[in-house]
Amino acid sequence: MRISERGWLVWLVAACGLWLSACDDDDPADPMADMDPGADMGPAPDMAPEADMTPEPDMVPGETLGILTEEQTRMARAMSPMPPIPASPTNDYADDPAAAALGQKFYFEADWAGPLQMDSRLGAEGEAGKVSCFVCHDDDTFGSADPVGVGARFHPRHAPGSVNAAWYAEAGFTWRGRFDVMWALPRAVFEAGAIFNSSRLRVAHVVFEQYRAEYDAVFGDHPLPPLDDLDRFPAEGKPGDAAWDEMDPADQEAVNRLVANVGKALEAYQRTLRSTTSAFDRFVAGAGELDESAQRGFALFVGDAGCVGCHSGPFFTDQSYRNLGLEQTGDAPAMDAGRFDVVEAIAGDPFNGVGAYSDDPAAGQPFIDAVEARSDALIGRFRVPTVRNAAISAPYMHAGQIADLAALVDFYDVGGGPAPMGVRDPALMALGLTAAEKADLIAFIEALTGDPIDPALGEDTSNDP
């Protein structure tokens, strides 16, 4: 998409509404389009531009790490250390500590949840105020031990960790890449029947009643509207509900802005959840030992086992979408077409990085332009996840189909699953690993566990009603 077409595209996105197919974009994806270095950790503004370039891992010939060959050493240096956190240019508050502190409160807030639609450990069907982000994002990586999310009812997919999630900026967020920007996700999650089963008006009232001063301190440019006027701002409602649809458009706009800002605070908090330095990184930096089993596992990972074909680079993902042929199991739906189902929704989401609530629509545009056109090739594809912290984030895969690392290595050893939907990725092949090689691969994955998160970031700081 040329720059001159941007204004037209923004108009189209705003105008096409439900006719999402009209928002399709046929441009080939440029995978590097949105890989900006982190604003908070990037080079100082006065640095020469060439200093900004990702360094070609330079090494003295013959200087190898541990038992690795020269080639393996070169590959290890291409996978460590983690780069700075990617910038989030469409969220002005992304790296604001006050927004992050407010976001932490929101992450633990349950009062804005609507009624549960089934009995579960969260409560009885019909009870409200039982779902917070943390009920599904509560393990050491702020992911879940449940195969699929348990909210107002079962979610169709597994909850991935919030820790390090900011590094998915290039692929987009969730297993299917439904969101171009992280702050767009909460609005959808609040209103999804399976998750919060709530509405933007209900969320807005909780902010007004419990967080008014803190909210205005962070988002003073758009102070809270008078939500105590229940004639103008009904207690509940979202697009499609009469209560919402009959509101003054300016009041709707104010509520949308508020909910987008809740998302921006939540993003700011989640960006503080980082675990980027593991035993592998210390080994590559020459600052620590790595046992030989893990080193042999690395050699397999980048060699005969072929893992690096998809799990490449320092975040151990090429940020692409692939079909591993996984069967749907447990409480997950019988079929899931993955990426195929969402590519057209990204550009049509009013809360995306080019919409009215983006702080820099031009910066959000390249991502939208790079989204693939819907085609059968996308059926059954899911985002290649990072392997960092995998040892502490079982179960695995988009519906938690695989319980532990031993089963995961066995899955790859036989060349993936039977592909109930779409075509299994041709890169997968039966590996025929020995028991010792499987143990080595697992030892390597275990060496990718990062340092723990500051426990203060895992505390429930939400305000009491």
Ligand code: HEC
């Ligand atoms: C019902 C359980 C549940 C609740 C509650 C929940 N999530 Fe999630 N979350 C999930 C699941 C499941 C996914 C994966 C969704 C998908 O791929 O379709 C996910 C995905 C995400 C992602 C994407 C991470 C990535 O790797 O791309 C982020 C960020 C996130 N959630 C943040 C939140 C925030 C913030 C809240 C609260 C506003 C929240 N979640 C509430 C289950 C939940």
Ligand code: HEC
């Ligand atoms: C063809 C690309 C591809 C190759 C090759 C590949 N993976 Fe994956 N990997 C993926 C995708 C895609 C997923 C998620 C699949 C899904 O949920 O549908 C995944 C998931 C994983 C996960 C689970 C992470 C999580 O958070 O659930 C781990 C761990 C993993 N792979 C390790 C490996 C290892 C070890 C190898 C080599 C033996 C390997 N992968 C080879 C693409 C690949």
